[in-house]
Amino acid sequence: MIWMTLLLVVLVLAALWASMTTALLRAALGLALTSALLAVVMFSMGATLAAVMELSVCAGLISVVLVSVTSLTQRRPLKEALANRRSRLRRYWPLPLVLIAVGVALSFVHAPVEIALRVPAGDGDVRTVLWSLRQLDLFGQILILLAGVFGVLVLFRKEAKHDD
């Protein structure tokens, strides 16, 4: 339990760093770190398959996308960035305090929570659940990927025209 709590504290710190650091590139890396830590949390809770997905897709693929977007759009002169840094600090300094306040406030809550317990061991394997019970979601995934492909095609076609 203590290790889990520590892990979660580090997870929140990584997310905090991702949202507060000045350079976008570092923010993207912070997000990747958050994802990786979340994957570790998932793994230690027994969600192996989801942890692998999180690690490869979120910490991997999404970070690649974010890093390439940042590097493609990084053209700001240094002076402007420094000026911006000060105003950023003004907008972000309350965040750690707010987080601590929320954490302390919630640590006093001990209301009983009623949790339904299904038939013990009636849950089965994740692959069985995914492929036999959640087929409709898989179909939805295929559709979303299809829509995503259209999105990429459409957006890139637009870029090509724009450059002419």
Place this chain on the structure above:
Amino acid sequence: MTIEIPQSFWLYFTFFALLLVDGLWCMLATHNLVRILIGLEILMKSVTFFLIVAGYLSGRMALAQALVITVIVIEVVVVVVVAGVILGFFRKHDSLDVENTRSMKG
């Protein structure tokens, strides 16, 4: 048939809430499009964490994992499409500042 697990639920819930607040703040306190996207991602992380916790505490981890896998796929597509739109915006305005778009009123 219910059991009570107050202690660990509130511990996990606290961390879920922290991630949620962090993501929301990150989205709302900035004008930078990429940073808004990162805030959204942190929000999605918090929800992913919560779903796994829910599966862990209720003993339905397989179901929770199946849901999380679908959520991750959806998340990727959203990020890719939004990133494409951000690039389009940047090519047009040479800026990532969302304030450049505040033209509509009421």
Place this chain on the structure above:
Amino acid sequence: MSHLLLLVPFLAVVVLNLLPKRARGAALWVSFGVLGLEAAAAFVERFSSIDSSAFTWLESVFGFRLAADHLSGLAMLCAGIVGMVALLVARRTLKDAGEKFFFANLVLVALVGINGIAMVRDLFSLYVFVEVTAIATFILITASRSGAASRGEQVFEGAWKYIILSVVASVLMLTSIGFFLLSAGDITFDAVKTALGAPGSLTWVAMALFLCGLFVKGGLVPFHGWLADAYTAAPAPVSVFMAGIVTKASGIFALLRIVSSTMGSALPGREILLVVGALTIVVGAFLALGQSNMKRMLAYSSVSQMGYIVLALGGDLNLGILAAGLHFFNHAISKSQLFANAAAIEEQLGTLNMDEMGGIGARMPVTAGTTAVATLSIAGLPPLAGFWSKLLIVLALWNAKEYGFAAVAILASLVTLAYFLSLQRRVFFGKTHPKWAHVKEAAPGLLVPVVALALITIALGVGFPFALRVLLGGGA
């Protein structure tokens, strides 16, 4: 049968993309045909009995279970009709062949999403299909460059607000699903219904979160900020499709489905629905009153009318669902028609600013006449279709002894009438501005769908008792 409704549009998209480039001009018509089948399928009664006979092989191949009932039929009918209208508008207003092709494809993808929303029996699958629809629509808004000059920067802002709030809504729904996993142990509608019947506040927290997510998707009042921007940003055919069915299916229909299949008749959630509904009606109506862009006025009018549906769900349960379903249909027909009218006006005049218009009625009589039918129907004037659904809504509230809310519903109709009369006066009546002296009526391709929709409104209004039985299968 219900499986086919998901598979046929999906396969149509696949086939369309396998076609050689030359044959892609047919995409709009293929899509049109699929939507026609969809609308026809809505009239096939008793999906379940068909499932058990001729189509069992489908169910043996695909493990998922779907449940189509009369409510699903209603959504499909609306989706089919609105989609066909949007395609006809697209044929006239989108200039580029590639754009038309993408439009036809993405409408089909969104259609699968809508069909999924109409037929799922589980909260998470509902979320997945809502997301399919949202992503397809988001790409539709950003994709098109037709008329981009007049829409300008709005395209980005509308699309951006739409996708950001869409993700926020997803976060709300997924949190709610997590709570349900804890408190109900499962996320099927049946499990949720059982859990809501049992004591315990966690389930109601979860329900409230899910409803909030749907309120965002449906553009109801505390969360209505994105809707007018997105509708205005979208190209003409996309705004027809969005206003007609997308927002309704992913926000309002999902709400209708959840209220009808998980909450019992004694709703602790009823107060939320009543308050949000009344607030939405009033705020939407007054915002509409202050607009000078035609599409923005129509968008806020949509917000206000969605409030009526939510309000109806807060009333007497059985009558409320009937009234909500009917208003859903009426509004899908009338509002998609009004957006098609707006497309015709934009096409002919090149602007949507109502302050610059005036006296166009004489130049565009068909557009003026059909607009009058749709606006009067939405305002609730007898004997048009909108009158009957509003009457049922007021009755549902009256039966539940919510006299105050019934009064709000009636009084807000007057505001609706006010802003629509203002629209008529500013656009169609008065002396023709010299600038528009040579404006011609829109092309027949744009007039056919609006006339058809106006005829549906009139026919439904006149033949109401019969139509009710066909639509919701009350007697049959």
